[in-house]
Amino acid sequence: MSHRPVSANGSHGIPEATVARLPVYLRTLYALAENGTATVSSEELAVAAGVNSAKLRKDLSHLGSYGTRGVGYDVEYLVYQVSRELGLTQDWPVAIIGAGNLGRALANYGGFASRGFRIAGLLDSDAAVVGTRIAGLAVQHSDEMETVVRRHRVSIGVIATPAGSAQSVCDRLVAAGVTSILNFAPVVLSVPDGVDVRKVDLSIELQILAFHAQRKASMSGPAVQVVGS
Amino acid sequence: MSHRPVSANGSHGIPEATVARLPVYLRTLYALAENGTATVSSEELAVAAGVNSAKLRKDLSHLGSYGTRGVGYDVEYLVYQVSRELGLTQDWPVAIIGAGNLGRALANYGGFASRGFRIAGLLDSDAAVVGTRIAGLAVQHSDEMETVVRRHRVSIGVIATPAGSAQSVCDRLVAAGVTSILNFAPVVLSVPDGVDVRKVDLSIELQILAFHAQRKASMSGPAVQVVGS
DNA sequence: CCGGCTTTGTGCAAACATTCACAAGGGCGT
DNA sequence: ACGCCCTTGTGAATGTTTGCACAAAGCCGG
Numbered sequence: 464m465s466h467r468p469v470s471a472n473g474s475h476g477i478p479e480a481t482v483a484r485l486p487v488y489l490r491t492l493y494a495l496a497e498n499g500t501a502t503v504s505s506e507e508l509a510v511a512a513g514v515n516s517a518k519l520r521k522d523l524s525h526l527g528s529y530g531t532r533g534v535g536y537d538v539e540y541l542v543y544q545v546s547r548e549l550g551l552t553q554d555w556p557v558a559i560i561g562a563g564n565l566g567r568a569l570a571n572y573g574g575f576a577s578r579g580f581r582i583a584g585l586l587d588s589d590a591a592v593v594g595t596r597i598a599g600l601a602v603q604h605s606d607e608m609e610t611v612v613r614r615h616r617v618s619i620g621v622i623a624t625p626a627g628s629a630q631s632v633c634d635r636l637v638a639a640g641v642t643s644i645l646n647f648a649p650v651v652l653s654v655p656d657g658v659d660v661r662k663v664d665l666s667i668e669l670q671i672l673a674f675h676a677q678r679k680a681s682m683s684g685p686a687v688q689v690v691g692s
Numbered sequence: 693m694s695h696r697p698v699s700a701n702g703s704h705g706i707p708e709a710t711v712a713r714l715p716v717y718l719r720t721l722y723a724l725a726e727n728g729t730a731t732v733s734s735e736e737l738a739v740a741a742g743v744n745s746a747k748l749r750k751d752l753s754h755l756g757s758y759g760t761r762g763v764g765y766d767v768e769y770l771v772y773q774v775s776r777e778l779g780l781t782q783d784w785p786v787a788i789i790g791a792g793n794l795g796r797a798l799a800n801y802g803g804f805a806s807r808g809f810r811i812a813g814l815l816d817s818d819a820a821v822v823g824t825r826i827a828g829l830a831v832q833h834s835d836e837m838e839t840v841v842r843r844h845r846v847s848i849g850v851i852a853t854p855a856g857s858a859q860s861v862c863d864r865l866v867a868a869g870v871t872s873i874l875n876f877a878p879v880v881l882s883v884p885d886g887v888d889v890r891k892v893d894l895s896i897e898l899q900i901l902a903f904h905a906q907r908k909a910s911m912s913g914p915a916v917q918v919v920g921s
Numbered sequence: 922c923c924g925g926c927t928t929t930g931t932g933c934a935a936a937c938a939t940t941c942a943c944a945a946g947g948g949c950g951t
Numbered sequence: 952a953c954g955c956c957c958t959t960g961t962g963a964a965t966g967t968t969t970g971c972a973c974a975a976a977g978c979c980g981g
Contacts (some may be wrong), residue, residue, distance in 0.1 A: 480967080480968060489899070490895075518968090521931075530928080532977045533927045533928050533929075550902040563797075564800045574895040575898070578899070579902070645894075649719060653742075659904045666804060667716065667719075671711055671712055671715065673778055673779040673808070673809075673848070674711050676848065677778075679888075746941070750960080760948080761945075763959090
């Protein structure tokens, strides 16, 4: 998935597949904690997180031995350990580029600011939008990108611009020092080594669903599942 | 990723990893076609799509032998073949539940309607939003969900509601006949067998980036890369 | 203090995915 | 018509992920 090959897997090296699931466990653990649950077994947590319990145990085992045999995991303690592993015990200033529908949705998204992510800037190149307040934040002009990144030590940039400007915005972010990018524009970004890109593409997800839907449709269609005559 | 295990791999069975990349190839091919390119080699296409060329060839080989040795692939023909495989030669009516910031962003998203996906309905439970027009579409009340699904034969539902109502919306969609769901709410949906769920979670993507960013930060930190004394 | 019950942590094997490297095949110039 | 050159399609090797199944380990009741 366009990621460095976990270089040598040396010091501790958590598998990428595991990293992708940790946030799900974390969210599930928060829900349990709010619920008043103090202790949870791998089986219960696995069901709530929608995975197999053996997988969950192996995933957690990469962080250390934080469970108690015969009992399970202490919810609060596990929340802390997972958070620490994900780097959520520190604050991550984020810059959002593009204050269109999507950028606005992102700025207003609660789960965004909640877990250690702070919106350091919301930028747009459209003069008509600059200056308006969204989620308590004044939209700044794209010209300020470098200033905002440097002043707030932004290391994560979110690209919510049209496809056409995504690559140039990306280049400017990287030049200003951003090393992690979350890209919502439907283009393949090219970045230098050492910069991490993750993409979210609504259209791709729909197409994958369409593929499976088509498969399902052709199953109950002609020449399959013909029972009896 | 929470998908049926490609049951028996019988008739043709394209690997899930390949299916997830086909939309990227398709988008790249469209860009090439608009560019006037008639023929493309696996190497060129792979670079443009951001993957390894051997992987691309193996992926395409699952659809059939559509290339010409010594020459490459005919762009237009490949577009057709990939589209057909993904089920995009037919029309997919989609219902979006939730007309908040995200639902609105989705409805306005161009790439949405472009490739065979048609918004059959945009629903919300908030009476203040019902009736307003978004992207040329009147928002309907959630009570209409079943009616809309049945009338337009919707098989793909998009959940863009708050986490709290996601599961119940999901249940209603499934009961009305929807078998594919794209979930933007930060919860694990539980669905009966035969229903496909894909999730998009902004917060999870950010957390994965934070993990890698933390790792990068600790690399250039103390006790690593000490050159010389 | 001990034996039984429960649940973790993990060795191992199978499934899946990626990458290399090259034989098979097709066009093009002569 | 022939042979050269280029690119596909794919066997085999390697790496990653999953899931089973069970030994190791902690708690609790007696």
